[in-house]
Amino acid sequence: MSLNSSSKPHSVGILEQIQLTLGNNLLAERYNLVFKNSTGGKKLTQDALYVCQLLAIHPDDLMSRDFESFAEKGLSEKRQQLRYEHFEEKRQLKLKAIQNVLLKCQGRGDNTQEGFQVQALIEDIKRQRSGTNPRNNQSQYSPFKTQKNYNSSVFSLGESQFDKSQQLESNAAKQMERVMNKLDKWNKMKELSEKKRLQNEDRAKKILQNEKKKFDMIEKNQKERIEDLRARLVYKRQKWEGKVNYVIDIEKKEEQKKLNRTKELINDTLQFFENKMKKERSFYEKISKPDISNLSMNIGSNQMNSQRNLNTSIDNEDYYPEQELQRLQDKLRKAEERQHQKQQNIRNRGQNHSLLVQERKTIQEGKNKQLQDELLSKSVRKALRTKSKQDSRIKEINRAALQLSNIHKQKEEKLRRQQDDERRQLQEQLKMLDRKQENKELILKQKRDNLQDQISGKKEKRKLQFQDKEENERRMKMMQLEQKLLIVEKHKEKEKKIIEMKSQWFSQTSQAAL
Known part of the structure; x- marks a missing residue:
């Protein structure tokens, strides 16, 4: 009990x-x-x-x-x-x-902390339910059976603990193998990444070399094109200048010919008028010294002819000055009036025939003088007319020469302006070509710099990313290893504690049984 x-x-x-x-x-x-x-x-x-x-x-x-x-x-x-x-x-x-x-x-x-006490309590509960608990039946209870039950439970507990320890060790070994395999894989991946990085660097170098070659070829082609364009422009300019000079020479020759012709015409006209003046002078000199015998016979005819000539000259020469014409007409009227008065006086007075003859002679002499005066006036008028014509022609020639010189100057100015405009256009074209070449060179330099920057930036980014990945992976792996080691150490400590608890419990149970 x-x-x-x-x-x-x-x-x-x-x-x-x-x-x-x-x-x-x-x-x-x-x-x-x-x-x-x-x-x-x-x-x-x-x-x-x-x-x-x-x-x-x-x-x-x-x-x-x-x-x-x-x-x-x-x-x-x-x-x-x-x-x-x-x-x-x-x-x-x-x-x-x-x-x-x-x-x-x-x-x-x-699961590892499940000890002998829990298992013993579970066995007690099962026995109570089945009604075979030796503690409730005092007659069936014996120290040998209890000791046997305790020994069996201890043995089963030891086996279970041994199995669990083996499992833990095997799990730890497997984890270490996994970690080592991961490290091997990581090393292999690192080697592959380094190989890829080297390959990428080689490819980038080749790409840079190819781009440099292309850039150099483009620069050479552009320089050759610019040189060809400059040579063509120089050739065209020289050709055009030659044409312009040829045209200018032809125009100068034509103008010289025209001037020479005008000079020849002027000289010919002057000689013609001089010869004509000489002839007229000689004719008037002959007329101024007529024979006295022929004067009496030809007075009437000369008078009629002179009147006709005067009328025709007056009718044809409408361009003479009006003052001279009026003066001549007044003289003729006065002469006619005097003659008429004298005739009437002679008739009225009844003078002698001798007086009439003398008067007639005087009248004829006056008429001859008048004719001489008229002829002289005509010669003077003709000379003045020729001089005026010569002056007008000279003026016209001078005007034509001035017009030709002005036209020549205008043409020269136009040609100079055209030459200046074309030179300016050529200079502007050359400047535009130089600017385009400079812009292309700047664009190519920018592209090359951008490519170099991109390649260098990509390399640096890849290096940094790769280094960051490596550092992160190392840290994570080290953390995982440390945590796994801590877990293993905790398990070992727990096992030690369990064993100590079991030993204490065995000692307590043994003391209680005794």
Whole structure:
């Protein structure tokens, strides 16, 4: 009875303690997996920090923030609310991920912490339900059977613990193999990436060389084209200048010919008029010395002819001055009036025949003088007329010469202007070609610089990206290895604790049994 009374309360207390400890642990795992309370406020646990490093999560992203912390200048309340909700969703997802990882790790630890006490309690419950519990039947209870049951349970527990330790070791070895395989793969990938980088550098160098060759060829072609254009322009300019000079020479020769012709015409006209003047002078000299015998016979005829000639000359020579014509007409009237008066006087007086003859002689002499005067006046008029004609012709010739000189000057000015315009156009074309060449050279230089910058920038970016990737991979792998080593060490510590608990429990049970 003493054994039953001593053993039953002991088993019931152990169950209650186990239930309480398990319940408290579960609550702690649920509510305090990630955060822990401290004097400064909530903080992350060490396990949560390790998990954050594994998952590449910043610890500040897990801490809660107020709604006012999202306020900024120019943001509306709706926008602020959306940002707050987005942050909370992300935070909850990250917390769930960390909690899942921690629960998995803790589940593994709980499985290892299942000790002999829990198994013994489970066996007691099963026996109570089946009604074969030796502690309830005092007649069937014996120390040998209890010892046998304890030994069997200890043996089964040791086997299970041994199997678990072997599994842990095998899992650790597998993890190490996986890590080594990953490291080998990473080294291979690194070698391949270096090879690719070298290949890309070689390709980039070849591309640069080809582009330089193309650029040099383009520059040579452009220079050759510009030289050809300049040579063509020079040839065209020389050809055009030759044509212009030829045309100018021809025009000068024609103008010289025209001037020579005009000079010859002027000289011929002057000689003609001089000869004519000489002939007229000789004729008038002959007329001024007539025979006295022929004068009496030819007075009437000469008078009639002179009147006719005067009338014809007056009719034909309408261009004479009016004053001279009036003067001549007045003289003729006066002479006729005198003659008429004298005839009347002679008739009235009845003078002698001798007087009439003398008077007639005097009349004839006056008429001859008048005729001489008229002839002289005609000769003077003709000379004046010839001089006026000569002067008018000379003036016309001078005007024509001036017009020709003006035309020649205008043509020369036009040709000079055309030459200047064409020279300016050629200079502008050359300037445009030079500007186009400079612009093309600048564009090609810019393209070449851009390509070099792009290639250098791409190389630097690739190097930096590759270095960043390598550093991140190294860090992640080192973190994973450290975490795995920590997990293995924790498992080992837990196993040691379990073994110590088992040894203590064996000692307690043995003492209680004794």
